[in-house]
Amino acid sequence: MAKVAFLGLGVMGYPMAGHLCAKGHEVSVYNRTTAKAEAWVAEHGGRFGRTPAEAAQGADFVMTCVGNDDDLRAVCAGADGAFAGMAEGAVLVDHTTVSSAVTVELAALAEAKGLGYVDAPISGGQAGAENGVLSVMCGGRPEVFEAAAPVIDAYAKICRLMGPTGAGQMTKMCNQIAIAGLVQGLSEALHFCQKAGLDGDKVVEVISQGAAGSWQMQNRYRTMLDDHFEHGFAVDWMRKDLDICLTTGDEIGASLPVTALVDQFYKDVQKLGGGRWDTSALIKRLSVMG
Template identity: 85%
Template sequence: MAKVAFIGLGVMGYPMAGHLAAAGHDVTVYNRTAAKAEAWTKEHGGAARPTPREAAEGADFVMTCVGNDDDLRSVCLGADGAFAGMKPGAILVDHTTVSARVTAELYAAAREAGFGYVDAPISGGQAGAENGALSVMCGGDAADFDAAAPVIDAYAKICRRLGDSGAGQMTKMCNQIAIAGLVQGLSEALHFAQKAGLDGEKVVEVISQGAAGSWQMQNRYKTMLADDFDHGFAVDWMRKDLGICLDTGDEIGASLPVTALVDQFYKDVQKLGGGRWDTSALIKRLTELG
């Protein structure tokens, strides 16, 4: 069992840290809103600290799961950042979806300071985090990954190293690119079924067993048909991720026409007031805007 610090107790991080505690690890947490960290310790034990530096002191592994590039820099760098508290040989595992640029920056800083850095973005949504069944895609030095993988296993269905530093973030971009097109396609199919006077649930019962089936279809069609989007991965965060995908696509010369289009569709959803709705709210754009 390891001494672990977990930084960022949002909808994903809170249950992930809980799985670490349940697996027997010695877990110390930090969250920007201290009340959430206090609630976590009441539920799971362990300890809470007022800064990332203090949470990271003495830890073998420091897990981060925050919002974006700036959030990640703020919890890693500076006098109160995790890097200032980490001991030589410790490993930081970042579960945030961020740019390859900030990953390269922090990897270099970590190596210079004498500890490891693994970029390990996640997929599987809130349910995956709560059930300990996340897909974890990793980049970094092989030895650091090999050391961290047994700890990550507490909340992973699958955990794989895809290559050197940044490969995990690049793989997460592939994940978001694939999801964008799938959700739009599902939204159009359900919208079409409704306009055609078909029973959407019966339609999905049939087509989900064939080539059209997907995780999005199985897990989101009922809430989409019910006009219920108060759950899951927020549109605002998806736009952040797709922006990273599109910027990186420009840098590496990858053509992403569907991703660019769906990103604009999500912008329409934001204009409808749906920035915090689940990403399946793309169907709402069709019903509201046509």
């Protein structure tokens, strides 16, 4: 069992920190909105810090799960950042989806302070976090990853070291690129199904058993047909991730034409007021905008 700090108690971080507590780790938490941290402590025990540095004091491992590059810098660096409260030899594990550039930047800062650093973005959505079955893709030094992996296992279905620092974020980009095209394809199939006057449940029952089957189809087709988009990863966050994918693609010479197109489709969804709808809302764009 370890002393663990968890920074960022959003829809993913709140249950992830809970799993750490349930596994017997000694957990402290921090959230930008202190009331959320107080509510977590009231539910799970442990303690909360009013700054990242305070929450990180005495922790063997510090987990972060925040919004974007700037949020991550804010909780890690500076006088009140996690690095300021961590003792030499402690490890920071970042579960935020951010650019590989900020990952390399913060990993270097951590190393200069005698700290370990693992970039460990996650996939599996809110349900995966709540059920403790996330996919975790990691980058960093092998010995640091090996130390952190048993703690990450509290909420992971699979946790793998993908390579050196930044490799976890690069793998998450692969994940988002794959999902973007897949959700658009599923949206078009269901839209076509509706226009053709077919029974959506019967269609999915048949095609899901063949090559067209996917997690998205199995778990989202019914809510997509029901025009319900309030339960998953938000369009605003997907656009943030796709921007990282497209920027990195330009840097490394990767051609991402479908990703660029779907990014613009998500922009259309934002214009419809759907920035907080989940990513399956691409079908909404088809029905409204054609």
